[in-house]
Amino acid sequence: MVNGAVPRFWREIPQRYNLIGNQCGVCKKIFFPPRESCPECRRKSIGKMKDIKLSGKGKLVTYSIIHAAPKNFEGQIPYPIGIIELDEGPRLTAQIVDCKIDDIKIGMKLESTFRKIQQDGYIGAIYYGYKFKPLEDKK
Amino acid sequence: MRDVAVIGIGLTKFGELWDKSFRNLIAEAGSKAILDSGISGKEIDALYVGSMSAGRFIGQEHVGALVADSSGFAHMHIPSIRVESADASGGLAFRQGYFSVASGMNDIVVIGGVEKMTDVIGAEATDTLATSLDQEWEAFFGSTLAGTYAMIATKHMHDYGTTREQLAQVAVKNHANGALNPYAQFKRPISLENVLKAPMEAYPLTMMDCSPVSDGAAALVLCAAEKAKKYTDKPIKIIGSGQASDTLPLHGRKNICIFESTVYAAKMAYKQAGIKPKDVDVVEVHDSYTIGEILAIEDLGFVKKGEGGKAVENKITTFDGEIPVNPSGGLKAKGHPLGATGVAQIAEIVMQLRGEADKRQIKNAKIGLAHNVGGAGATCLVHILEAM
Numbered sequence: 001m002v003n004g005a006v007p008r009f010w011r012e013i014p015q016r017y018n019l020i021g022n023q024c025g026v027c028k029k030i031f032f033p034p035r036e037s038c039p040e041c042r043r044k045s046i047g048k049m050k051d052i053k054l055s056g057k058g059k060l061v062t063y064s065i066i067h068a069a070p071k072n073f074e075g076q077i078p079y080p081i082g083i084i085e086l087d088e089g090p091r092l093t094a095q096i097v098d099c100k101i102d103d104i105k106i107g108m109k110l111e112s113t114f115r116k117i118q119q120d121g122y123i124g125a126i127y128y129g130y131k132f133k134p135l136e137d138k139k
Numbered sequence: 140m141r142d143v144a145v146i147g148i149g150l151t152k153f154g155e156l157w158d159k160s161f162r163n164l165i166a167e168a169g170s171k172a173i174l175d176s177g178i179s180g181k182e183i184d185a186l187y188v189g190s191m192s193a194g195r196f197i198g199q200e201h202v203g204a205l206v207a208d209s210s211g212f213a214h215m216h217i218p219s220i221r222v223e224s225a226d227a228s229g230g231l232a233f234r235q236g237y238f239s240v241a242s243g244m245n246d247i248v249v250i251g252g253v254e255k256m257t258d259v260i261g262a263e264a265t266d267t268l269a270t271s272l273d274q275e276w277e278a279f280f281g282s283t284l285a286g287t288y289a290m291i292a293t294k295h296m297h298d299y300g301t302t303r304e305q306l307a308q309v310a311v312k313n314h315a316n317g318a319l320n321p322y323a324q325f326k327r328p329i330s331l332e333n334v335l336k337a338p339m340e341a342y343p344l345t346m347m348d349c350s351p352v353s354d355g356a357a358a359l360v361l362c363a364a365e366k367a368k369k370y371t372d373k374p375i376k377i378i379g380s381g382q383a384s385d386t387l388p389l390h391g392r393k394n395i396c397i398f399e400s401t402v403y404a405a406k407m408a409y410k411q412a413g414i415k416p417k418d419v420d421v422v423e424v425h426d427s428y429t430i431g432e433i434l435a436i437e438d439l440g441f442v443k444k445g446e447g448g449k450a451v452e453n454k455i456t457t458f459d460g461e462i463p464v465n466p467s468g469g470l471k472a473k474g475h476p477l478g479a480t481g482v483a484q485i486a487e488i489v490m491q492l493r494g495e496a497d498k499r500q501i502k503n504a505k506i507g508l509a510h511n512v513g514g515a516g517a518t519c520l521v522h523i524l525e526a527m
Contacts, residue, residue, distance in 0.1 A: 012275065033275075033276060061294070061390075061395070062290045062291070062293045062294035062297070062395060063290060063293055064286045064287075064289035064290045064292075064293060064341045064342050064343075064344075065289075065339070065341065065342035066281060066282075066283060066285075066286045066341050067338070067339040067340055067341060067342070068261075068265055068283065068285060068340050068341065068346075069262075069265070069281065069283065070262065070265055070266045070269060070278065070281065070283060071262045071263070071265075071266055073281045074262065076281070078339070078342075079281060081280070081281055081282050081286055081290075082290070083290060083389065083390045083395070091390040091391065092276065092390055093276065093277045093280055093282050093388060093389070093390050094280050095280060095281055106293070106294070106297050117279065117280060117281070118279075118281070127279070129279070129280065131280075
């Protein structure tokens with residue numbers, strides 16, 4: 001992870017805190033993170049991309065358990081990381097939390113949760129964003 | 140477009156070369172290649188150098204000029220171009236140099252590849268490797284390059300029944316080959332146990348599924364084919380060159396068990412060469428992680444998708460197998476100095492096609508293929524060469 005000045009993180013707060021993606025006004029495909037234009041509709045989509053809040057619910061496509069971590073994550077090892085396919089279609093990479101490593105299975109249902117992601121050393125900025133936890137069955 | 144041939148090769152040893160600097164390494168490989176080709180310095184029209192991350196590893200950018208200077212060409216004012224596409228930088232430098240000679244703008248160019256990785260600590264190297272991923276949408280959340288390949292392995296095992304042992308067998312085979320390569324970082328065979336019981340890097344991959352942190356350089360001299368015989372009686376012609384891209388993050392792809400960049404680059408190279416996968420006699424693939432070699436043999440068309448693990452288990456890719464893969468030892472045993480790798484792969488193919496690979500010589504090798512990947516498959520280069 002390349003450490004940066006604050007604006008780099010500040011401008012991504014809507015996506016990382018609130019899972020704001022966008023949707024092509026022509027083909028209705030949904031993207032996360034938001035794109036400038038739709039790769040399918042191309043010039044027809046310019047000016048027609050609309051922000052959209054994603055549900056944060058999805059399923060696990062694949063995963064790994066990280067044992068050799070980047071510097072800012074060394075205190076967290078071992079930690080699971082996965083690719084999650086959101087119900088709206090887009091896929092993203094995030095940590096999986098609040099469950100035993102042995103309970104992680106491809107295809108399991110997950111939901112996003114707002115967490116601390118990393119910190120620039122001991123006194124540096126703290127960065128927040130999404131992690132994913134098993135979807136609770138609310139009866 | 141005219142034909143282009145490789146007329147000279149030069150390699151440093153790969154490994155933890157604490158007594159050698161970035162500039163020592165590239166100057167050594169470059170001068171070996173120039174001596175091997177028989178050209179004189181003043182015949183060189185341009186230099187192309189692949190380096191992934193000199194800025195982070197040694198705090199040095201402006202690598203083109205540095206390489207021209209440390210190789211003794213600054214006073215001759217030879218144009219020098221640094222090329223970057225993560226750990227496919229070497230393959231890309233080769234392709235750019237090839238274009239420049241094929242176009243007729245240049246007659247003779249020298250291609251270099253170099254990385255000095257051991258001047259930083261391990262965690263710093265892990266961070267730098269992860270710069271080949273999407274910094275903002277993968278690495279920010281704690282993913283690593285090994286973790287990304289590990290996620291491909293998890294999915295490949297889940298979808299195709301590939302086993303942990305089959306992955307390990309790739310490392311075992313490449314170490315057996317590397318033991319015969321005087322340039323290799325690791326010159327000792329290993330057992331399946333050694334791989335399976337090594338410390339975990341990123342589940343399901345252990346440290347022994349991963350290529351090492353390495354220093355090293357490689358260089359090649361390219362010449363218009365019509366003039367090549369003037370310098371050598373064993374010119375090796377470039378008969379196919381392909382390059383393709385894919386989404387930067389792994390999660391952007393529909394099927395994460397395929398490197399579409401490999402599929403497309405290979406299609407381009409095979410078409411130009413007018414050959415099929417079965418015509419290839421020797422292959423160097425990008426096994427930065429063991430799962431990478433399994434994907435490569437599938438995506439290059441040597442076996443069907445999903446059958447890579449079985450093919451390794453059935454010893455199809457060994458030294459005396461049907462399609463020998465990584466006789467050099469691959470990135471796993473030979474070492475993986477990022478920018479040098481793509482150039483070193485082609486140097487190995489040239490040695491094989493010249494019949495100069497000594498103990499690791501594949502019998503009657505006529506056509507060879509080199510496969511170089513950037514990051515987790517967002518860039519791929521495929522080159523096919525043939526003895527003239």
